[in-house]
Amino acid sequence: MMPGREGLVAINVVVGAAIISGGRLLAAQRAEPPELAGGWEFPGGKVDPGESDEDALVRECHEELGVKIALDVRIGADWPLSLGGVLRVWTAGITAGEPRALEHLALRWLGPDELYDVEWLPGDLPVVEGIRPHLLGGAGG
Numbered sequence: 620m621m622p623g624r625e626g627l628v629a630i631n632v633v634v635g636a637a638i639i640s641g642g643r644l645l646a647a648q649r650a651e652p653p654e655l656a657g658g659w660e661f662p663g664g665k666v667d668p669g670e671s672d673e674d675a676l677v678r679e680c681h682e683e684l685g686v687k688i689a690l691d692v693r694i695g696a697d698w699p700l701s702l703g704g705v706l707r708v709w710t711a712g713i714t715a716g717e718p719r720a721l722e723h724l725a726l727r728w729l730g731p732d733e734l735y736d737v738e739w740l741p742g743d744l745p746v747v748e749g750i751r752p753h754l755l756g757g758a759g760g
């Protein structure tokens with residue numbers, strides 16, 4: 620190990636997109652692993668080594684949903700995940716395509732009164748409230 624680097628710990632960064640269209644938020648239901656399957660999340664995933672958070676999020680949304688997105692604003696800072704690591708979330712709009720559940724069990728568009736109608740992964744719950752102000756008049760809204 621390089622001198623002086625002993626205290627550094629690599630943080631596992633997961634990025635998530637709060638995709639908004641027509642005043643509604645896109646939620647995606649996880650298919651795996653078994654302990655998370657059925658829970659709802661923001662489309663996204665782990666940032667690859669050497670990749671920026673933003674590039675990772677655009678890449679993941681293309682892989683998972685088949686859409687192109689443009690990021691808008693960051694919601695909060697680093698949201699801690701119980702499994703370790705942090706979740707970083709941006710609002711986003713769709714610039715091309717129609718979302719399909721290519722890797723998820725299902726997709727749902729949630730209006731302002733439906734934000735808690737799905738069972739969010741525990742780490743996502745505090746983030747959801749921060750998205751509400753962006754639903755009306757926000758990205759793609």
Ligand SMILES: Nc1nc2c([nH]c(=O)n2[C@H]2C[C@H](O)[C@@H](COP(=O)(O)OP(=O)(O)OP(=O)(O)O)O2)c(=O)[nH]1
Nearest residue numbers: 633635660661662663664665700702706740742743
């Ligand atoms: N994508 C996403 N993952 C979340 C959210 N909330 C949350 O706790 N997670 C957790 C679930 C997973 O443990 C981890 C993300 O892993 P992932 O499996 O989606 O990452 P990935 O697409 O890069 O897949 P892999 O390379 O590990 O197979 O973060 C969320 O809103 N979106």
